Amino acid sequence: MPPEAKSSGDDTPVCCPLYHEAVEMIGRRWTGAIVEVLLQRHGSLRYTEISHAVPQLSDRLLSERLKELEQRGVVEREVSPGPPVQVAYGLTDMGRSLEPAVRELKEWARRWLN
Template identity: 50%
Template sequence: MEGNGDPCRPVDVGMTRVFELFGKRWTGLIVSVLMQRPVHFAELRRAIPGISERMLSDRLTELAGAGLVVREVDEGPPLRVAYRLTDAGAAMEPALEELGRWAEKHLAGESGCPNHG
């Protein structure tokens, strides 16, 4: 609403950083899978239908760079790579659970249309 005399407050730095990371497709889904337990790359890919290996790898690299995910190599044989959340990543669980509850209440099905009922 224009003209009310109150300037629009700029978005704070923390919120900007959150959405730079979580505003990207797949990131939230990856974290939600890792909330359950550490997961090997192939399991993680199967748990998220539609994600390519390259995209999964890119997102995991970004999450690791942000300090939210750790890559662990099991020398095997066979050599396997698993991913787990760091303490900082795991600390997002209450926020993600709240977002899930909000979505169930306010977003209808796959269409993304608000639930008016």
């Protein structure tokens, strides 16, 4: 039985563990903003471009979040040989597939949080 179909034996709702994992991943502090900025570009952005797009985000947290997203397969790191060596970040197919969910969340925010 898939995790989302599990039941506690009564009518008590049960949270799907995969849904929970997805919300925890994208809901980490600043992760959603990073993904949203990369979705806007439809390509890769250099570290400093991401940093300027989300000015409240510290360098330490940006670096951590990019590493986490890369490890999860959402972001890919592209290194162009130099000099100077340039590093850019872009969404993988997995990351780009978040676009409908991000778009819907933005619409919800505009409607209810404005």
